[in-house]
Amino acid sequence: MRIDIFTLFPQWFNWFFQQRHLSNVVQAGSLTARLFDYREYTPLRHGQVDDTPCGGGAGMVLRADVVCAALEAVYRTPCDRARDERPLFLLSPRGQRLDSGLLTELERLPEFGLLCGRYEGFDERVSEHMVTGEISIGDYVVSGGELPAMVLVDALARRLPGALGSEESAVYESFSEELGGGLEYPHYTKPADFRGWKVPEVLLSGNHAEIEKWRREHQR
Numbered sequence: 001m002r003i004d005i006f007t008l009f010p011q012w013f014n015w016f017f018q019q020r021h022l023s024n025v026v027q028a029g030s031l032t033a034r035l036f037d038y039r040e041y042t043p044l045r046h047g048q049v050d051d052t053p054c055g056g057g058a059g060m061v062l063r064a065d066v067v068c069a070a071l072e073a074v075y076r077t078p079c080d081r082a083r084d085e086r087p088l089f090l091l092s093p094r095g096q097r098l099d100s101g102l103l104t105e106l107e108r109l110p111e112f113g114l115l116c117g118r119y120e121g122f123d124e125r126v127s128e129h130m131v132t133g134e135i136s137i138g139d140y141v142v143s144g145g146e147l148p149a150m151v152l153v154d155a156l157a158r159r160l161p162g163a164l165g166s167e168e169s170a171v172y173e174s175f176s177e178e179l180g181g182g183l184e185y186p187h188y189t190k191p192a193d194f195r196g197w198k199v200p201e202v203l204l205s206g207n208h209a210e211i212e213k214w215r216r217e218h219q220r
Contacts, residue, residue, distance in 0.1 A: 001160065002032040002111040005149055006070055008049065008118050010035040012146050021163040022154070028162030033153070038062070041070040050119055059120035067115065067126050080129045087112040087132040090122060091145035091152075095134030098152055102135070106152075107159055114152065116145030185215040 005013065013035055017023065025031040039047045043065060050060040068079035075082040082088060089095075091114060096102060106112065115122070115131060127134065137148045157163050188199040202214045 001030065001107075001109065002034065003153060003156075004034045004036065004074065004111070004113040005116065005153075006036045006038060006067070006074075006113065007116040007144075007146055007149070008038055009116075009144070009146055010037050013150070016150050016153075019154075022157050025157050025160045025163045028160075030160040030162055031157055036070055036074055038066055038070050041073045042066045043069050053120060057120075061120050062117055062122045062126070064123040064125040064130075067122065067130060071130060082113075083130065083132045086110075088115065088130065089113065090115045090127055090131045090134045091117060091136075091148040092121065092127075092134040093136050093139065093141055095136040098135055098137050098148075098155070103152075103155055103159065106156055114145070114149045116149050118144040183220040185218045185220070 007013075013033075017026065017033060022031070026033070038049050042049050044063075048063075049066045050062050053059065053061050071079040071082045071088075075085065077085065087109060089112065112132075114135075115126070135148070135152065137151050142148065188203060192199045192204060200214065202210050205211070
């Protein structure tokens with residue numbers, strides 16, 4: 001799988017892709033991530049990428065010509081056709097909510113792109129003419145699309161071969177098919193008795209059938 005990330009802050013992702021499960025899937029060849037800085041492709045002077053909103057108002061808006069130039073430079077095709085060859089998603093609070101079902105759809109794609117906004121967001125013509133759709137991580141506003149992009153990539157990478165130390169870790173976790181789409185059961189570890197707070201005896205019994213029954217009964 002290849003994910004292209006368009007952003008004003010590619011350096012934000014340096015730490016992110018050093019995290020073990022992400023570096024695992026990159027090294028395994030399960031994931032290729034490419035970062036593109038809008039400023040490197042802007043047709044405007046002095047690295048300009050934004051401008052004041054038409055009609056007035058606070059904040060700045062990422063220009064459509066800047067985004068178009070970046071897409072055309074990377075994909076070597078008119079910016080309104082780039083989405084024909086691979087899905088391109090704009091990260092936005094008004095987009096489709098990111099959930100397990102959407103992650104399953106994304107997991108099937110060989111490649112796609114993520115457009116990170118900033119300031120007051122994108123010129124609406126980016127959404128109308130350059131992307132396949134929009135994705136949201138929730139009904140709240142963050143300062144840009146970089147954090148939502150990281151959330152999406154992190155959640156998706158956990159599903160890819162080689163991400164986790166044990167393949168079972170991704171099978172039996174919240175929202176998985178094995179748990180019926182629900183949340184995980186409670187977890188305990190040593191010590192078995194801490195300040196009088198005890199681990200349920202069934203989990204120490206060694207009876208795997210009873211442990212599995214308990215876990216099913218205590219799914220949240």
